[in-house]
Amino acid sequence: MNRHALLTPEEMGRADAAAIAAGRSGEALMLAAGRAVAEAVRRRFSPRRTLVLAGPGNNGGDGYVLARLLEQAGWPVAMAPLAPPRPGSDAAAAAARWRGPVVPFAAAEVGRAALVVDALFGAGLSRPLSGDVAQLLRSVRAPLVAVDIPSGVDGATGGILGYAPQAALTVTFFRRKPGHLLLPGRDLCGETVLAEIGLPDTVLEAIAPRAFGNAPGLWRPPLRDSGSHKFSRGHVTIPCGAALPGAARLAAGAARRAGAGLVSLATDDAATAAILRGGEPGLMVTTEAVEHLLEDRRRDPWLLGPGLPPDDATRALLRRVTGAGRMVVADGGALTACAGDPAGLQGAAILTPHAGEFLRVFGDPGDDRLAAARKAADVTGAVILLKGSDSIIAAPDGRAAINHNAPPALATAGSGDVLAGLAAGLLGQGMGAFDAACAAAWLHGDAAQRALAGQPAGSPLLPEDLFPEIGKSLASALPSSP
Ligand SMILES: NC(=O)C1=CN([C@@H]2O[C@H](COP(=O)(O)OP(=O)(O)OC[C@H]3O[C@@H](n4cnc5c(N)ncnc54)[C@H](O)[C@@H]3O)[C@@H](O)[C@H]2O)[C@@H](O)CC1
Ligand SMILES: [K+]
Known part of the structure; x- marks a missing residue:
């Protein structure tokens, strides 16, 4: 058992x-x-x-x-x-x-x-x-x-x-x-x-x-077999506004390192597109309108939030993408755009609120955050990844996992963008939403531990520092014997 x-x-x-x-x-x-x-x-x-x-x-x-x-x-x-x-x-x-x-x-x-x-x-x-x-x-x-x-x-x-x-x-x-x-x-x-x-x-x-400590074995990282090609490993699409292109880039970098087949950033702003194109060479940037992008069924999942403002346009975008039947990871601006209105998030696969975003959308979780996360999952039908040093992942069916490998240095700007990117990257490779959210939280903590290993105590951790470690974390999460 x-x-x-x-x-x-x-x-x-x-x-x-x-x-x-x-x-x-x-x-x-x-x-x-x-x-x-x-x-x-x-x-x-x-x-x-x-x-x-x-x-x-x-x-x-x-x-x-x-x-x-x-x-x-x-x-x-x-x-x-x-x-x-x-x-x-x-x-x-x-x-x-x-x-x-x-x-x-x-x-x-x-x-x-x-x-x-x-x-x-x-x-x-x-x-x-x-x-x-x-x-x-x-x-x-x-x-x-x-x-x-x-x-x-x-x-x-x-x-x-x-x-x-x-x-x-x-x-x-x-x-x-x-x-x-x-x-x-x-x-x-x-x-x-x-x-x-x-x-x-x-x-x-x-x-x-119905509750578990989060660790490999509770879930399995996606396996790449020789028959898999880029589209079978998901095409993560990340719409990006003009204000915060760095957040979307961090998320995209994480999704790629989680093994996503393709990752593209979508913006309708030419200046933003130019900035994004100066990033990692393997990252695709498109200025096509969302309506057109949604015509390509292979573009799935979508990550909405890193780099998006918390406004009505973001809310409408969320509705359009979930309405088109795509898997959505909602983070940052997409969550705050639904402040006080959890119903606005229905149809999303994974929500990744920090404590402040959770409060804005769902109200005060009180002393029992585990119960509050489960209730939020029930209300929205989405997997909730309530972030913290003890992140809680709760599924609408009542399963919940508690993550316990995150070092305190992970609490830094941009860290959540990496986490959301990991979740989207894993979701695109066919992991279920609960497993993808659990795996993302664990990989995030494990990569942070690896990045800090050998550093003097109290060393800062930049979100980019996680990138070279994610592959090692993924490999270490594979079952040692089949
Ligand atoms: N067969 C078993 O049941 C086993 C139990 N084990 C031990 O048993 C413990 C649980 O035993 P119990 O169920 O007896 O529970 P506890 O030993 O925690 O104590 C329960 C008693 O304390 C009273 N109480 C509760 N809160 C109080 C408070 N704030 N102030 C004053 N009194 C209070 C209760 O009315 C009850 O009489 C486990 O934590 C573990 O250490 C182990 O021996 C392994 C096997
Ligand atoms: K005790």
Whole structure:
């Protein structure tokens, strides 16, 4: 079953329940979970005075198992329970086996520890942390290891319920949760380790997860066989206004490097055409009217936005191209041209809004950006690529992927034009809209990482710097064995 699947806390609860119903023991799962955390801790930290903060549920139970295993390995460990586990639970059984010191749930104890384990709440967090718990977590100065997820992070959204601590290491089980990949949760997790605890993959069949971590394997880059020719790999057409020819050129360069058969920039302005013709020699520039260009059925897909102003003419162009049955990637000006009117974007294949454009078109996404992106996909019938450090790709059928390989240096002018160009280039080669959007987001992040490799920390990244890396990123995304 898909290793990229992400489980909401509710789905993870169902996975646990299904495994137990199929004969796994809850106690064995808890032992495996505690052992996985102990191993991850011992690999990264030397033995040191450790305090385990334990909540009343199974997350706390994992903490008791971990404490026992660390103590057996010779570590000085103390337990600080927030509340006793529910009698008869697996956590109560784990607590009963703890023979070491139990200390008050207090800042003085936290201050004495050289490592703090947060085993307070995991998947079962249902309301904001109380003031006392938040205050204690705020007092932690030592490195903090989170069991499953830092307490206070909402596993479904990555949002914070009241307060959540910064972890150096988070160990989660079976499958990651959206909150491990969505911000701010992802940053609070520190290094995230995914551990197998003996849950069989078959439990996922009934759950049928709908969210995924974005990576090759979730999609396949287009393969070029010897029979393919330039028209079978798409003819990406990018209309370009007079104001921003650079944006359209960046998008076109990216579409070519994604493997598009042909890429042409279309402008009705002679001066703009002259500027565009001074660009890459392989890039075609046409001054023919859009009506004529649309007569050529092979011109597909169209990228509308980079280099277009957010005005009524752009809106009309969008309607004309979608009306002609062409695949459209809508970005920049084409999105803002539909501010407050998502219906204006119906018929497009992929929309690539940043946070500001999303707000203008769809309204405030609120705390749950994943749900907001899915709703926007449902409303428009288009795949939404909501850009950010944790870009979300959502399809109208409810599938969603979270991208997590984009370095912060990618947040620079022109970067979005490259991303939109990649999406159009891949769409033209026959990838489905969801796959093309996922692949574009991943390639964009991977190419950026390659461009930055070996550079001093904090080096700037120009959108053009991605160009020489895109081919390598594509090659690395091909399955290693068929
Ligand atoms: N079989 C299983 O269920 C397994 C679960 N595992 C662990 O179990 C965890 C989930 O266990 P639970 O479902 O017991 O959930 P938690 O351990 O997160 O805690 C749930 C309990 O905390 C209470 N609670 C929720 N939010 C609170 C708040 N803000 N303030 C005070 N109390 C609050 C709830 O009412 C409930 O009693 C996972 O995160 C993981 O660490 C692992 O042991 C692997 C196997
Ligand atoms: K936790």
